[in-house]
Amino acid sequence: MRQARIDYDMAYMILVVSQMLVCNYLHVSPYLMLSILPVLVLTIPIRVGTVGAMIIAFITGFAVDLLAEGLLGINVLALVPVAFIRRPLIALLFGNEVFSREEDFSVHKNGFFKVFVAIISVQALFLLIYIWADGAATRPLWFNALRFGVSLAAGVVISLLLIDTLAPDDKK
Amino acid sequence: MPRRRSIFPSIVNAAIFILMEIAALNLLSRNSSLQEIWIAQASHKFMGAVWGGSQNVRSYFSLRRENEVLAAENHELRKRLMEISTSTDGSVQLSGDTPYSFFSANIVKISRNKQHNYIIIDKGSENGVTDRCGIISSKGVIGIVDAVGPHHAYALSFRNTDVSISARLGNEGAVGPLVWDGRSSDGAIMKEIPLQYKYHPGDTVYTSGYSSIFPPDIPLGLAGESRVINGATNEIRVKLFQDFSSLRYVTVVKNNNAREMEALER
Numbered sequence: 001m002r003q004a005r006i007d008y009d010m011a012y013m014i015l016v017v018s019q020m021l022v023c024n025y026l027h028v029s030p031y032l033m034l035s036i037l038p039v040l041v042l043t044i045p046i047r048v049g050t051v052g053a054m055i056i057a058f059i060t061g062f063a064v065d066l067l068a069e070g071l072l073g074i075n076v077l078a079l080v081p082v083a084f085i086r087r088p089l090i091a092l093l094f095g096n097e098v099f100s101r102e103e104d105f106s107v108h109k110n111g112f113f114k115v116f117v118a119i120i121s122v123q124a125l126f127l128l129i130y131i132w133a134d135g136a137a138t139r140p141l142w143f144n145a146l147r148f149g150v151s152l153a154a155g156v157v158i159s160l161l162l163i164d165t166l167a168p169d170d171k172k
Numbered sequence: 173m174p175r176r177r178s179i180f181p182s183i184v185n186a187a188i189f190i191l192m193e194i195a196a197l198n199l200l201s202r203n204s205s206l207q208e209i210w211i212a213q214a215s216h217k218f219m220g221a222v223w224g225g226s227q228n229v230r231s232y233f234s235l236r237r238e239n240e241v242l243a244a245e246n247h248e249l250r251k252r253l254m255e256i257s258t259s260t261d262g263s264v265q266l267s268g269d270t271p272y273s274f275f276s277a278n279i280v281k282i283s284r285n286k287q288h289n290y291i292i293i294d295k296g297s298e299n300g301v302t303d304r305c306g307i308i309s310s311k312g313v314i315g316i317v318d319a320v321g322p323h324h325a326y327a328l329s330f331r332n333t334d335v336s337i338s339a340r341l342g343n344e345g346a347v348g349p350l351v352w353d354g355r356s357s358d359g360a361i362m363k364e365i366p367l368q369y370k371y372h373p374g375d376t377v378y379t380s381g382y383s384s385i386f387p388p389d390i391p392l393g394l395a396g397e398s399r400v401i402n403g404a405t406n407e408i409r410v411k412l413f414q415d416f417s418s419l420r421y422v423t424v425v426k427n428n429n430a431r432e433m434e435a436l437e438r
Contacts, residue, residue, distance in 0.1 A: 071200055
């Protein structure tokens with residue numbers, strides 16, 4: 001259990017650093033905003049409450065904002081809501097038993113579809129706020145919509161690839 | 173039995189969430205002028221909506237006080253108006269010796285669905301109200317005070333089949349008694365109008381001033397159709413200006429010479 005926690009913490013920090021590198025060096029297209037931060041917050045261990053998750057999300061977003069290119073505060077603004085809805089979303093998709101058993105979810109235990117819906121939900125929420133704040137009402141709707149669609153597709157794919165690293169089936 | 177969930181943690185979560193989002197917006201606005209303008213515009217809109225809404229609510233709850241202020245102002249203006257007399261050549265003169273006194277009052281009870289309707293107002297003998305005082309509004313005659321207590325007065329409503337007031341057709345037309353028609357909320361009948369007097373439907377009906385209760389020239393309503401009674405007089409339907417269903421603020425009018433006039437009549 002303790003080893004799993006250390007592994008998770010390490011993976012979390014490595015992925016945060018990866019996100020900073022992506023923000024600094026990977027500029028593929030103005031329509032693509034690649035972020036793995038929502039899935040990181042989604043996979044924060046179940047035993048961590050909403051306040052704890054929001055604090056982690058705030059620190060994570062602030063660190064990325066501070067050390068990567070971009071607007072200071074924008075990742076915090078978009079990531080804290082993900083932490084706020086994390087527990088209600090998990091309860092809705094995976095049931096309240098997850099909390100009573102303090103059992104983290106995984107594709108193996110909860111099925112691909114539910115995990116996919118959870119990832120797409122948090123990615124969508126994050127991107128909506130991020131793109132809305134980044135545009136600051138200066139960009140046309142079609143641009144924002146296209147950016148949202150492309151970024152959501154890419155983010156969901158990357159998140160699905162990472163989900164086994166962050167929420168491994170270590171209990172199997 | 174399912175355990176009852178406390179709402180307190182949810183409130184704490186929401187409060188911390190809002191604080192963190194405000195902090196994030198603050199960071200954002202301090203580090204980008206574009207975002208600063210956008211956030212400032214959004215916050216101005218939000219504040220405008222909140223202040224506008226709260227102002228509407230405050231205005232709604234202060235309406236009663238506003239109405240009382242307006243009623244007091246109304247009666248003060250009416251008093252001043254009575255001090256101005258119009259001479260025959262149309263010029264306005266200040267007379268200053270009007271026999272009428274005015275008091276603003278609130279209706280605290282009113283009956284509407286009877287043949288003998290009444291009104292109770294929140295002014296009594298301690299406020300100078302006496303029996304046989306008139307009660308008026310800006311839209312006409314409301315009633316006549318019948319009994320007075322220290323703090324309240326009981327009045328016969330104009331919508332009482334026992335009440336009759338002296339009215340005049342137009343500025344210089346025929347004078348006759350005006351009574352409630354006993355049915356409608358804004359209907360009255362002007363009686364005993366000699367046949368030779370011509371009038372036009374739509375003419376305004378005023379108080380005549382031929383009584384010790386009401387001052388002259390208070391607009392009461394509009395003349396409507398007429399019918400001949402016993403081949404001798406006309407009876408004219410009058411549509412009153414005053415809607416008794418929305419009545420709350422009134423003015424009590426007291427003729428300071430009423431006792432002397434009544435003594436002479438005896």
